[in-house]
Amino acid sequence: MKKYWTLVLSLVLVFSILSACSQGSPGGNASNGADGDSTSKNDGPKKYAFIFKNTGNPYGEKMMEGFEEAINEIGGEAILRAPDQPTAEGQIQIIEQLITQQVDSIVISGNDPDALQPALTKAMDAGIEVISVDSAVNTDSRVTHVNQADPEAIGRIQIEAVSEMIGGKGQIAVLSATSQATNQNLWIEYMQKELEKPEYKDIELVKVAYGDDLRDKSVSETEALLKTYPDLKAIIAPTTVGIAAAGKVLTDKGLGGKIALTGLGLPSEMASYIESGVSPWMYLWNPIDVGYSSGFTAAALVEGDMEGKAGDTFEAGRLGEKAVVEDGDGTQVMLGEPFKFDKENIGEWKDVY
Amino acid sequence: MSEYVLELKGITKRFPGVTALNNVHFKLKKGEIHALMGENGAGKSTFIKVITGVHSPNEGEIFLDGKPVTFTNPIEAQDVGIAAIYQHVTNYPDLSVTENIFIGHEKVHPKTKRLLWREMYQEAKSILAQLGSSIDPKREMGTLSVAQQQIIEIAKAISTNARIIIMDEPTAALTARESEELYRIAEGLRDQGTSIIFISHRFEDMYRLASQVTVFRDANYIGSWGVNEITNDQLIVAMVGREITQVFPHKKHPIGEEVLRVERLGKTGYFADISFSLRRGEILGLTGLVGAGRTEMCETLFGITNYDTGSVYLKEEKLQIRHPKDAMKKGIGYLSEDRQKQGLILQWGIGRNITLPALERFSKRGWLNERNEGQLAKQLAEKVHVKAKSVFDLASSLSGGNQQKVAVAKLLTADLDVIILDEPTKGVDIGAKSAIYEIIQDLAAQGYGIIMVSSEMPEVIGMSDRIAVMKEGRITKMLERDEFSQEAILAAAMSETPDKTKAG
Amino acid sequence: MAQKNIQPYMQRTLSADRPFSTRQFFFQWEWLLAAILIGVIALNTSLSPYFLNINSLRDATMVFLDKAFIVFPMAFIMIMRDIDISVGSTVALSSVVMATVYNSLGASMEMAVVTCLLVGAICGLVNGLLIVKFKELSAVIITLATMILYRGIAYIILEDQASGNFPEWFGFFGWGYIYGIPFILILFVIVAFLFGLLLHKTTFGRHIYAIGHNDVASKFSGVNVDRVKVIVFTLAGLMSAVTAVFLASRMGSTRPNIASMYELDVIAMAALGGISTAGGKGRLIGTVIAILIVGYLQYGLGLINIPSQTLLIVVGALLLFAVIVPKLNLSRFKK
């Protein structure tokens, strides 16, 4: 009797896992890796993998969408992955699995610039083209990097915006993601550099607060900023959760128009606050395009159209020709300036991403 | 109208692998105190649970006032006026006295179902007053003494307007004085027309209270007699199934040199100024009311807790005991009062239990040798005559007496000089009791110094060579063998200490 | 329940031979686990052509074995009816201290690794001491507080920095092979073997089980309960530090936020391995199989690119399965 039940339950488990798998696959990747009898690497379509920071993040989903679109145009097979927590450990696991699957290329938005180096080096040793996108990994662990926008430009443009919003004078604060977010830290660095210019001498950056990309914490931090600095004129939040939380606090407290808000955020999250004027305008690039061009970059490398050296060029589908430029001791592909979202255009973008 | 308020006919209750009750009968009159007796495992506890609706019987009928009834849960039995006070106090330590009294039948507003606290407090107060107790009904249950908790249990039974109250070993944890208080309450209830089923191991309880006695043995009904119709010996035969002639085997054992000396031992809040000495081959009885500090004192000797003042000498060597391990190394062993909680690991086999205190005896540098372990366990288990098939039999499958023997065997693993036995026969049935007495006498004859803590006076008097009586944390009297008498002990246990004013 | 064996056995000798029952032998949790492991391997093999291959199976161990080291002491802790939820934070703190000692204090890497192990052990020791000194508080409360505290100290030390630049050879821990076998796998086997011996073949292990069943009776039997607890919690800290070394080696650097939520994975693996949090039960071989089950299941499903949210559900279901099945068996069996 006991044995019987054990058997039955084991079977139930196996089936439930099986069904979970078959249910899960379509949402995760375009076509199942096991479908083709791709025993050797050169058979069948080339496999292009994309690893984002964590699952359930619309910014990443949009990037993956663009990536998949590009790979479909090329005729390859797209594998889209993300760990459930935004950790380097999770990404290392996925990289290992992709190496075993003998993919041709990995495009990754890194959770840590350095921690992935051993894993990515291993991948490159296995003949996989590694490209970072959005959040760069260090130059030793990648062939090239697809940069959504020049960080210097991102820093500069936000200071320019704030200066214009507050008339070049007053206290400002920054509400960032976690204290360890590399992208944000880099941008804040450039903001601080920009502020050293004489035309901004009347603008004082009073504090950099960290909302950890958590709603509740971002709200508390925003409220603390408002109370600690009663003369605060503007908040720059270069992260979606942060800018949306700040927008919510300013709306609820009726401070729209009194304290300016700008930064980087998804149009969908920010639509209400831009339409209401709490945030006059803000910036972001198009994550779909970022993913799309990373797909073509990967393809160009895999097909041998270029080597990822400075000066190389390649065709990036609907985005036209792109060039590889130098970036410190490595190279990168730069994609134009961040895009400005304001009352006029937010309506058409809020449903896109 | 039937002569009996409660009548059970042909009750059989089977559990997987065991028949706990086999065709038993019971008749209870109105206003009667009826003693139910039998050894452990005779089926008394199951029987109560059948009456109170916790278990439903496989066969048989229950009649209440001559009408057949069936109970499917405890609430139904409660509703018709049956209440039980269980052997192990079953209360809620975190809740107030009032809640403990009314739990399961709280007074609620007829419409809103809101709890009527004020009414409950008042009723609790009046019931307690009726029982002659002044316990505050708002007190937390966990802060009461065991005897006080017992009173609350009775109050709980009264609050349900019970016509039939079952008391399962209510005096087990009580001192003589507290028992007397309980007798008084039970008689009061009887006089008001309540029927009481009284379960006890103690013959004194039965003679003092009951008018009728029913005996179960091995799940069977043996018989029912008026208390005056049956002699003590007949009753024992009925319960045990054989005659037990000598209850206290007093063997001659030579008393040797001093082995343990305790000087002015004290622990803040528990006991103070304890001095005595113990010689080889001597059995020192240690008695007094529950809460007099006996167990606490013995536990410090064994290193469970530490004493604050005074000193202990073993064979003239001053001891520094921080932990039971030290005590056992030096030669002091302790058989704890609560076998199930402190003595044995019930989920383990006999063998593992026996060897636990002395793993190093058959292991090298921490490595176990299971073959040697089995041999040692077998040897010791046989020495104390544990009745079982194999050393792998689970401790939980043994009877109370056999469990106690295993606990004694554990002591024999160490090289001891002094053995402290805390209530060694508590919860052990008569048959096994005399076996344990025999073992104790044997141990004394082998030259161990023995301290026996006990609340049962016949036992202390029958077994000891000397008796120390404790009261409120001090030894009030040291009795030599020719001074032994129940009166002398009681007097010392309840006396006013001469230097009390000084201590206060 | 009521005991019927009152009638005395006339025999006065006891058998000292362990009774052998084929029934009991085969109805062991570990057999079921082994069957599941085979099922998982079969499932993965059928789903992915890359799975059943020596290199793949071998390299997978490098992916999931890091936290496995903590499972063993956690099993000890759970057998003793305690729990330690601060292990993830201990991993973070010890690795951060290691990196800081190496990079900021200029110590040699060998020294740094030793410091890391020391810090881990100290974290565990502090847990253990607090638990035995404050018996009124359960281990959950104390390790919950130290979980926040240890992670907090890691943040104070390293702030927003990552710290790395370890020497070349340090990468060997996480990435190296000896005769084609991953170093981490070799160490895992050794550690599993040692912990197995410790639990099943020594007096110390016997004491752990005794405490798990009945700590009061153990104390009365002369078992130094406090000492055993402190040692086991220290071991948990030490093994967390071992995990920290491997993790830092695999990532070539460390940060205060690594190993978050590791405690939950570790507890889940121990529970799946048959370690009951009700105390006293479980064997080490079960946890070893459970580690392999969880590891290969995650790895194999990763090979067919299952989204990570599905993996969450699968691991949750597996854990439930592990705790429910024995109960169903039992209730069925009793009838």
Added chain:
Amino acid sequence: MAVQTANVPPAEPVVKKESKLASVAKFREIGLLIFIILLAIGVQIRNSSFLTVENVMDMATNTAILSILAVGMMLVLVTRGIDLSIGATLALSGMLVAQIVSINSGFSPVLAVITGIGIGIFCGLIIGGLVSWLGVLPIIATLAMMNIYRGFTYMVSDGKWISSYQMSESFVGIATSSILGINTLILIAIFIYIAAYYFISHTRTGRHIYAVGSNPESAKVTGINEKKILMLVYTLMGGLSGLCGVLWVSKFASAQGDTASGFELSVIAACILGGVSIAGGSGKLSGVILGAVLIGILNNALPLMNVSPFWQKGVEGTIILVAVLLNVAVKRGVERNHLLRRRI
């Protein structure tokens, strides 16, 4: 549990003992209150905007959700259980409700709240069933369901967030509107506390929860249905989590897959600070409120005091550890005095 014959101190004159024990019990909450007041004064000195009406209101609003969940958690802890899945349940309910609202903008807020509670109750029922009928240990059952609910949340969201522009004014208004100048969230929390107070101290079922936690064995003999009580407690916890899911989404005007992950630890910490015993049987609403307030103040004050973000966790951990250890030390001291005063 019930009988501590070995170590129960000797019986003493009744009246004397009670007054002391009562004062110990009172001391617990007063101690916490004094700690909170001292902390508040300290923060006020550093930043004068701390004790302004506005900030206190903000603090109360931000703590409301935590404090609501703490009530449910207290009941779970009282029955000797624990619930680690509340963050995941909250996220699942929030996400589903937000999706409904985004598709159907006319969905009434009241209905949204009810739907959220319903989803939460469903999640709680499953856990209750596992714990009570199958006897799975709460920590394991809720750990497993935490994974499962979180996985479901990601699945149904398909990686997308529901943003503020997809939510109707009225839905966002659930958490942002105010009555008589007091935020709705605070009012909801107050209402929950009043209801909970009535429930646990004036109804039979409420008291039975404490009875089961205090002594499960006796509960069986008394005829209290332990399974039903456990079921009820986890269902209530689920319902409250579901409610908080809606409130959370409404308050922040956004639903994400990773909403409130790790939030369960803050809730448990609030309960522990409030003196709820993990061993079951005891726990007071007044204590839980104070515990939640303390956590709320920490969250609010650390940024206000310009504590470096890197120090925040360390400070938080230290305060929790010190608070619990101090509590034990005080209790021991009182017991020690008690023993000293006893006459031998």
